[in-house]
Amino acid sequence: MSLCKRLIARLDVKGNKLIKGIRFEGLRVLGDPVEAAYQYAHEGIDEMLFIDAVASLYGRNSLTEILRQTTREVFVPITAGGGVRSVEDAAKLLASGADKIALNTESLKRPELITELAREFGSQCVVASIQARQVKPLTWEAMGEAGRERSGKNVLTWMQEVQERGAGEILLTSIDQDGTCQGPDHELINKAAADLSIPLVVCGGFSTHSEISQTFQQNLVSGIAIGAAFHKKKIGIATCKNKLKSEKIRIRTHKSETSTNDKPLMRCNIAVVDYGMGNQQSLINALQYLGSKVLLSDQWDELKKYDLIMLPGVGSFPEGIKKLQERNLIMPLIDWANRGKPIIGICLGMQMLFERGEEFEITEGLGLLRGTVKKLNPSSHEVIGTLPLPHMGWNRLNIENSSKAESTEFDQYFVHSYAAKGIDQSVILHSSNYGSEQIVASIQYKNVVGFQFHPERSGENGLTLLTTTILELLN
Secondary structure: OOOOEEEEEEEEEEOOEEEEEEOOEEEEEEEOHHHHHHHHHHHOOOEEEEEEOOHHHHOOOOOHHHHHHHOOOOOOOEEEEOOOOOHHHHHHHHHOOOOEEEEOHHHHHOOHHHHHHHHHHOHHHEEEEEEEEEEEOOEEEEEEOOOOEEEEEEHHHHHHHHHHHOOOEEEEEEOOOOOOOOOOOHHHHHHHHHHOOOOEEEEOOOOOHHHHHHHHOOOOEEEEEEOHHHHOOOOOHHHHHHHHHHOOOOEOOOOOOOOOOOOOOOOOEEEEEOOOOOOHHHHHHHHHHOOOEEEEEOOHHHHOOOOEEEEOOOOOHHHHHHHHHHOOOHHHHHHHHHOOOOEEEEOHHHHOOEEEEOOOOOEEOOOOEEEEEEEOOOEOOOOOOEOOOOEEEEEEOEEOOOOOOOOOOOEEEEEEOEEEEOOOHHHEEEEEEEOOEEEEEEEEEOOEEEEOOOHHHOHHHHHHHHHHHHHHHHO
16 A cells, blocks of 8 residues: 655745745745644645745744644644754754754755754654756756755755755755746656655645646655645645545545544643653644643653653654663663553654664664564555655554454554564554555554554544543553
């Protein structure tokens, strides 16, 4: 089974205003980006892209408060970018609720930043934003400073370099088509998709369903980011998705947001382990939205007072274990689980529950679950060779244990290149297929639960699954 194609809302921001221009010029204020994000989430958008359009000019990013407000009630993946110059800049955006980091200008000046971020947070967290301007037929130059500065780098050559340096996804924007609503640059898209091994998201000029459908026929295009056409109501998200489904294009089914939230976790006290790895704020926001009292801490004397411990994370296995060791949390977490206390790991947090991981180097895990975390190696009949990695996007959960798992199959959001293998089938709740690879998606062994996907970023279905799991563990 292939991943769902992703419709992504692009929100360009200046200060606290939603803006949009044409070819990155003539920026006009359109409204409040948080209100727009809420509306797109309600309509069923699969992902959001926030870009601080002037950050690289002023040397700072102003998205942190916008992200904090948005992620209180928006539970789909969010990529944030603009003015990212260091690991510290990226960490601030992740701590504010972003799931992935987009970088452009600084990476053109200092390409090693891509590797630094990938090593710290994992390749799946790093999006190489490439702004392409056509300089002659079938030749495009990568531009910096919001399309103002020439880099001298050929776009296709630069794409190869960023994926070699560790980027997990490419966001390719046609400057020539941006904001025009006159159709995408299909020549650029086809050239870009010809020789990639990481997911490709394209942007610029989309304004009709037929343009989206045609572009999604390109197997290696995993997502389309749209700004002006969404803002101007030229494309309706729900209508577009229904048309794509009728054409047998895999797209996420949206479960309508409920108008009321009855706070099902109101009596739950949940501790989230803060070990400096990724987007724990996304999980905190989801738990608080569901009514839970939440503690974020790296102090065991505080963590152990709560009813359930959650170990989230975005990043590499060895770096995650290293940071747990630095905080003296390894043995307390093992002892907690061995005493029958409930613990849930998400993404990297799930992976570290296993005996060992093979990312970069062989690293011992917590050993609470049997198995080894190894790199995925999917292939597909749809394309020649392997499918793009990371495994990034919405994919269907297959029920492996009907006595423990939800009876309804639905899509959840994955973003990873490694997965647990060599596991006792009896403890697997869900699996997911990516080409030839069957991925262990969720697992439960007594009081220990792991989600390879991100339920906190998977809309209403994900929140429902998270709620059910927590209540069962605490009862």
